[in-house]
Amino acid sequence: MPYPGDNCSTASVLTAAAPGAVAVIRVQAAESAATRAFEEFRRADRRSPLDAEQGRLLYGSWNSEDLIVVRTADATWEIHCHGGPVAQQRILQDLAAAGIQIDPVNRETPLADDAHSDDAQIVTTAIQQALQNSRTREAANRILQQSDGRLLQLRRDLRSADPSVRQQALGHVQKWSSFAEHLTSAFQITLIGPPNAGKSSLLNALTGRNRAIVSATPGTTRDIVEAETVADGWLLRIRDCAGIRDHAETLPEQLGILKARSSAESSDLICMVTDEQEPVWNTQLAEIEQASGCPVLMIQSKSDLRCGSQSRSQPSASIGRLAEVSVSAHTGAGLSELRSIIVQRLVPELPEAMLPLPIPGSCTDLLTKPCR
Template sequence: MTVDLDSSGSCRFRVLTAPGPGAVAVIELTCEILETAPHMLRRLSFVRPNAQSGILASVPPDNVAPQNAAVSVKGLDSIMSLGRICYGYWNAEDLVVVRTSELTWEIQCHGGTIAVNRICRDLLSDGVLEGDRDTEAVSLATPAASMDALRLKDVQLIVKQAVRSRVANARSRRTAGLILAQASNSLCQDLMTILNSLSKDVVEVKAVRQRLAGWLDVADHLTEPWRVVFAGAPNVGKSSLMNMIAGMERSIVCDQPGTTRDIVEVDGVVEGWPFRFVDTAGLREGSEDQIEELGIQQSHLATSQCDVLCLVSDDAGAWHDQLSLMKLPKHTVLVRNKCDLMAELDFVQPLRNKSPALSGLPIIHVSAHTGHGLPELLEWIRRAVVPQEPDKNTALPVCARQFEIG
């Protein structure tokens, strides 16, 4: 008997798991007339574990043919009895199929958007409708539109959950406002473009991914501060700079080398953006004091794990050997301290001549004693990590992991 799927509209499917990557995605398929099930499942090809070898082997082709071939109701009943777990694939996608009732099947495939989108598109092209029969969003004329409407609700839920969890950890009014804005700006539509990548223009999807990926670092630091490390030789004024920025004495200040032995951190906000300023032990060749030597090792570790490195110096000649051993991060600035003690012409040309390793690094002259140059230093730090400031209309990927962005 030949069944006209278009006229009966008896086969439907729905995605039971939320969009985005995961271990397993589940798609439920139902039909009202059992005779339509073979057509609904026509793209399945079944395999089963080989009892002797322990590997997957194809089911003999009695009643079950490869993809795109008709399968009888009797063949389905013999292979897919109620509750039986069947291994197989949908075109190139590995999956597991379970018959949960006389007219209902569950397909369990790889989590993520690619496998689910491919299977759903195949079902739609075969005339299978999406959603429950009573769902108003389902339309025979526009099944793809109903699919988008249901997925949009799931995407909005994911974004709202991300916003709710992140705003609780916001460190400034500005970052809190940007987080809250993601629930109402274009982020959901951008994520829908990625989610429906198989049905969208490749260039459009790539452009959306690149745009969101470009804001990934900013999105990550809406709740986590950027790390700014002050490193340099002993007794160049790193701790004094930290104290001036913090507005309180968090670091011990002394003219004796080796005073700072532990990592000292202080959190602050610069133009609405969160930063963690880190004071380190002076970098110099091995110390006889084991505790001080440990502090120097921690300083090297801190410089390798920071977002911004401020190399503090009051004499460029002391820097050459240390810099040759360090891999400078992308955002590195030379902070020339104690500028109040020297003439302006004394700390530009000699600096570059004495230390070729500093060639090309920006230089900011400051004084921890008077505060001169500190506003310029903080402005440079902010611009280094946020060269283009977002506003509330900017889509920031606050749920990048769920949609494989970056």
């Protein structure tokens, strides 16, 4: 889309009129007006929103307030600022001073449909809360994409839809609910395996932190140790647990194993770590694998100790089937492959860019509550 003429530059507040945590101001402006307007936007790297790629979040400040600017089309930007009226007003004044005409009352916003303003409020609140809770740029981007009115449109469509169409829409909510939920919360991954398999070393290597104690003494880890990392834009909370064996000798060891099993039960993914050099498999590990309600990924550790001719296609002697990835926490070999496989297991499919997503909280209510 070309830049509009100077006298067609406009700014509209897209969020509801009531004060909220975040306000979104859309600016459609001629190049000269946009240049003047964004003079107030400061970033350490001095990058201008006029040159930004579409969809990239630019963090910066405006009148000493932290905010985000995102270019959504050639000549259109969104300013995501504090939702208080004073903060919004100061930005609108600066935009007006730059020659941009301010739309009086959210005229064009899909979120301000008077007839269904309670629905609009639900969506606005859910998106604001989700944005506040998102921890990665990719997640924030996906949530922001939802603020273009698509959720309200779906709601409107559902009002007039027959029951089978409504059913389909609910199926859609179901299908993407885990995806949407993890835009604001971490995936839980549990590292399970026999003692000394290299679980704690793997936790440290994957998260880049010296979080868990590593030692050559089997049974070092007793309690659960967790740490977070981001892979392909997804937040992962990885838990390292006590090594599992069939005849635990002491009460602390038995309790540690119970905790490990319970963590595995509440996980989104179990990583079964076994040391190919010292294959150990036991009935408890087999039980955890069989009873798991989530995907199980087989990992061979300590690949640096393996003879050169062996590769990841070797079946694990202990498990009797293929390990899916071999890693070395010491050399880092296989770690990036492991990260990719973990993400594939957790997010096997991505929604199309234009799909409405059941953003956690009220959005799900909005799509599931009966239409008036």
